[in-house]
Amino acid sequence: DQQVKQNSPSLSVQEGRISILNCDYTNSMFDYFLWYKKYPAEGPTFLISISSIKDKNEDGRFTVFLNKSAKHLSLHIVPSQPGDSAVYFCAAKPPFAGNMLTFGGGTRLMVKP
Amino acid sequence: KAGVTQTPRYLIKTRGQQVTLSCSPISGHRSVSWYQQTPGQGLQFLFEYFSETQRNKGNFPGRFSGRQFSNSRSEMNVSTLELGDSALYLCASSLHYGDTIYEQYFGPGTRLTVT
Numbered sequence: 001d002q003q004v005k006q007n008s009p010s011l012s013v014q015e016g017r018i019s020i021l022n023c024d025y026t027n028s029m030f031d032y033f034l035w036y037k038k039y040p041a042e043g044p045t046f047l048i049s050i051s052s053i054k055d056k057n058e059d060g061r062f063t064v065f066l067n068k069s070a071k072h073l074s075l076h077i078v079p080s081q082p083g084d085s086a087v088y089f090c091a092a093k094p095p096f097a098g099n100m101l102t103f104g105g106g107t108r109l110m111v112k113p
Numbered sequence: 114k115a116g117v118t119q120t121p122r123y124l125i126k127t128r129g130q131q132v133t134l135s136c137s138p139i140s141g142h143r144s145v146s147w148y149q150q151t152p153g154q155g156l157q158f159l160f161e162y163f164s165e166t167q168r169n170k171g172n173f174p175g176r177f178s179g180r181q182f183s184n185s186r187s188e189m190n191v192s193t194l195e196l197g198d199s200a201l202y203l204c205a206s207s208l209h210y211g212d213t214i215y216e217q218y219f220g221p222g223t224r225l226t227v228t
Contacts, residue, residue, distance in 0.1 A: 032214040043117070043203050043219025044156075051214075089156060098210045099146050099217055100169040103156035 003027045004092050006104035013111050019077040021107050023090035026071060030092035034101065035064060035075045038087045047088075048075070080111045115140065117206050117220035125226045131192040134223045138185050138206030144168075145187040146217065147179060150201040159202075162187055163210035191225075199227045 005024045013019045021035075031052045036044035050057040050064045050073070057064050063076045077084055087108050091101040118137045126132050138145050147159040158171040162181035179189040185206075191198055201222040207215040 034214070036219075041221065043205070043221050045219070046216050049214060049216075091156075093214060098161050098163065098168045099144055099205070099207050099215055100158050100161055100171070101146075101148075101217070102158065103148075105155045 002105075003030075004090060004102050004104040006088075006090060006107045008107050009105070010108040010110070013080045013109065015082055015111055015113050016079045019075075019080045019084065019109055019111065021075040021077075021088050021090075021109065023073050023075075023104050024071060025073075025092050027092070027094065027102075028068075028071065029094045030102075031095045032093040033064070033066060033073050034091045034093070035062075036089045036091060036103075037084075038089060038106070044089060077109075080109075082111050082113050085109055085111050117204055117218050119202075119204050119220040119223050121223060122221065123224045123226075125228060126194050127228055128194055128196060130194050131190060132194060132225060133188055133190045134202055134204075134225070136187045136189075136204030136206075136220060138187070138204075139218055142206035142208055142218070143185050144207045144210040144215065145181055145185065146205045146207075147187070147189050148203045148205065149173075150203060150222070151197075151199075156203070159189065161210070168210055194227045196227050198225065200225060 034049040035047040038044040090104045144163040146161040161169045181187045205217040
């Protein structure tokens with residue numbers, strides 16, 4: 001039972017354009033959502049998070065949107081850069097669960113120069 | 114500040130053997146979590162330790178166990194290895210454990226191959 005799903009295994013975008021990565025979840029108890037980026041041979045790196053009481057959070061070129069009614073979140077990267085090419089994971093955490101995260105399967109983003 | 118370190122980085126074991134993986138968190142971090150990454154199941158939470166106590170456990174059999182020492186370093190052990198245990202094992206450290214979210218910093222992982 002996959003509680004967090006990333007339905008697009010890969011995404012290709014031109015440099016300078018917007019990258020939109022999507023994530024769906026089924027557990028309505030999740031209260032924090034996070035995005036991680038992963039390069040080969042490295043551990044995931046935290047990008048941005050959002051609490052369930054918000055619907056948008058921005059950090060530089062990265063914006064995360066949360067639609068609780070649709071149980072959907074998305075990560076927007078504007079403008080996309082070749083260095084953004086990596087695998088992106090969304091993750092979610094229920095309340096009273098410390099740092100226990102449930103991850104999606106990941107989306108490989110390729111930004112072409 | 115040094116990041117999360119994991120040893121060894123690569124390991125080959127035979128079915129039925131047991132293995133111990135080590136994780137040193139970032140200095141000052143007190144919470145350590147372990148994850149298993151496989152192509153089929155993705156990243157799955159194994160367990161989290163804080164103050165030498167297991168706080169959360171994922172849906173893994175009892176062959177998977179762990180512990181945390183007083184200096185926050187952690188080890189995980191897998192007994193009676195199976196082929197399906199072949200995976201990248203990631204350790205993540207964070208400053209504290211609590212209801213709010215604390216940023217987790219991941220190590221590079223230990224690649225375990227079971228033959």
